[in-house]
Amino acid sequence: MGVQESYPIDVEAIRADFPILDRLVGGDVETPGQGPDDDTPLCYLDNAATSHTPDRVVDTISEYYRGYNANVHRGIHQLSQEASVAYEEAHDTVADFVGAAGREEIVFTKNTTEAENLVAYAWGLAELGPEDSVVLSEMEHHASLVTWQQIGKRTGAEVRYIRVDDDGRLDMDHAAELIDDSTAMVSVVHVSNTLGTVNPVGELADMAHDHDALIFVDGAQSAPTRPVDVKAMDADFFAFSGHKMCGPTGIGALYGKESTLDEMQPYLYGGDMIRRVTYDDATWEDLPWKFEAGTPSIAQGIAFAAAIEYLEDIGMDAVQAHEELLAEYAYDRLTEFDDVEIYGPPGDDRGGLVAFNVDGVHAHDLSSIVNDYGVAIRAGDHCTQPLHDKLGVAASARASFYIYNTREEIDRLIDAVADARDLFA
Structure with a gap:
């Protein structure tokens, strides 16, 4: 059976775009790639933490620094003009990718976490008070949970949590109870980075808007893996990170409805976000620049757009189909063990990751053992x-998949898990 017949995408061709996948591992950590025992092919299953970067994106970064490295919005010379155009057009690419109306609705940030903090500080501190509530879910990433928790402490707003049921899904009846006329913000993860649950964010947006509340959708695990349309889900804010979707580190994006962003005050102050400054006051630049103070991550932003174009060439529907195929396969293989507990919904109803524990084997020990097989997974609380x-667990092991992963790599994980079970039996 050929690659195209086996998978929704041409995995073999995609893998050729990622030279790191040819790396052998197992040697001296202090001298990467040069240890005497580097003889095990890398099997990278930690994509929910960070994906790898294709040659096209690396080349884009190199082309910027080698060809037109200059600061943006600060010069009329040719290099500055070229950099400014490329950086601004990168916002257009990101806007089109998530269905935003235009670049005015896309603010570049370092990552999803910074986007959460931007909204929490620029909107939350100004709008929330003791009479308000913020509704989260029990499956929130710390980027959302801790941020709103601390903003709640500073403003007096109550923070409420939608229950997660025994199947790893949100209790939507409980959500309907919690989201009421006191609610000012609902902040929810689109795809859980632990459970793999795909949350009904459109339904939650309707609940929020019925009570004149806003909704912030954490898309860190969804934007890399499936088509996203912020208008269709009616999100007021949507955030995601470039490093989880073939892009560089240090760049992410916040989508916000233009009317809402326009009303918000800046989160950071300094160069590039101002229009006019006197010794007494200042006025702000137009969107999105009023939220991008100082010299931005220019090379990263341009490369972020290149990563999106790379994924769009594959097709986000195909990316999603491949992820779901691998997640279901991994789920089914892990269920062959009677002492493995898997967290979250069934394999045919989840995003592209599986978190699990082996009875009697700590997740950190399991991760260390499978690393000896060249298999990279995450262990911890994620x-x-x-x-x-x-x-009821301190940690879990997590395997997460992307466009360059195969069933054979999951089989390597299963063989390593089997040996870990035997070792601790």
Whole structure:
């Protein structure tokens, strides 16, 4: 059976775009790639933390620094003009990718976490008070949970949590109880980075808007893996990170409805976000620049757009189909073990990751053992400590998949898990 017949995408061709996948591992950590025992092919299953970067994106960064490296919005010379155009057009690419109306609705940030903080500080501190509530879910990443928790402490706003049921899904009846006329903001993860649950964000947006509340959707795990339309889901804010979707680190995006962003005051002050400054006051630049103070991550922003174009060439529907195929396969293989507990919905109803534990084997030990097989997975609480407390475990192992992964790599994981079970039996 050929690659195209086996998978929704041409995995073999895609893998050729990622030279790091040819790396052999197992040697001296202090001298990467040069240890005497580097003889095991890398099997990278930690994509929910960070994906790899294709040659096209790396080349884009190199082309910027080699060809037109200059600051944006600060010069009329040719290099500055070229950099400014490329950086601004990158906002257009991101806007089109998520269905925004235009670049005015796309603010570049370092990552999803910074986007959460931008909204929490620029909107939350000004709008929230003791009479308000913010509604989160029990499966929130710390980027959302801790941020709104601390803003609640500063403003007096009550923070409420939608229950997660035994299947790893949100209790939508409980959501309807919590989201009421006191609610000013609903902040919810689109795809859980621990459970793999795909949340009904459109339904939650309707609930929020019925009570004149806003909704912030954490798209860190959804934007890289499936088509996103912020208008269709009616999100007021939507955030995601470039490094989880073939892009560089240090760049992400906040989508916000233009009318809402326009009413908000800046989060950071300094160069590039101002229009006019006197010794007594200042006025702000137009959107989105009023939220991008100082010299931005220019190379990263341009490369972020290149990563999006790379994914769009594959097709986001195909990316989603491939992720779901691998998640279901991994789920089914793990269920072959009677002492493995998997967290979240069934394999045919989840995003492209599987978190699990092996009875009697700590997740950190499991990760270390499978690393000896060249298999990279995540072990820990995945920045969801309260959720792990609810699950009754300190940590879990997590395998997460992307466009360059195969069933054969999952089989390598399963073989390593089997040996770990035997070792601790």
